[in-house]
């Protein structure tokens with residue numbers, strides 16, 4: 001299965017991807033995480049992406065698309081993938097469709113997690129991320145058991161530099177201009193599933209699972 005998680009910054013794509021990938025045995029491919037990991041390692045890819053990410057802009061397609069196609073060719077992606085943060089504009093969506101079609105594959109569903117703007121801002125301002133495994137936490141709604149430490153791997157938690165008020169505003173602007181049109185694209189393809197992203201992560205997970213169930 002190839003499933004896309006669509007939604008604004010802070011909608012809970014990473015949170016739901018962690019739950020879905022574990023329970024459904026799908027490989028979680030998150031473009032933001034790939035860029036951040038490359039940056040941590042000091043790789044050229046990360047350094048190229050850095051200036052765009054800190055301004056809240058999209059990393060250019062020629063960098064992003066190749067990185068994702070390389071990742072999708074890895075053996076752990078053969079039996080199913082959960083795409084988080086990709087595609088993020090129409091060009092990326094079309095290239096992805098073409099690349100999958102060349103292997104007789106296709107996107108099965110695009111799950112759009114819908115959250116109000118006020119809630120997005122609250123979520124991003126309180127977010128902490130594991131430097132090692134990228135698991136997201138929230139200082140109010142899902143704090144770690146030990147302050148500053150990841151429950152899963154013990155890694156150090158940090159706040160993303162692009163979660164400042166200014167950069168979040170820019171990321172939302174970019175989302176509405178470039179990514180939101182994908183809702184129409186996948187609706188037209190008969191693949192869009194819209195779920196409310198408000199409520200607890202477990203409630204939202206339940207909605208996604210029931211939306212993904214084949215309809216009789």
Ligand code: AP5
Pocket residue numbers: 007008009010011012013014015016031032033035052053054056057058059060064084085086087088092123124126127128136137138139141142162171197198199200201204
């Ligand atoms: P990326 O890392 O993909 O960021 P994003 O899309 O802005 O999404 P976020 O990671 O901010 O949010 P999320 O929806 O995953 O929410 P989360 O689960 O963490 O991209 C970063 C940058 O990389 C981009 O700006 C761009 O520069 C570049 N980039 C990435 N992909 C690209 C592409 N395809 N093309 C070009 N450039 C690209 O949750 C947020 C917070 O809310 C957490 O604290 C969490 O604990 C909390 N939370 C989650 N669910 C709930 C809930 N139900 N109730 C209360 N709190 C909740």
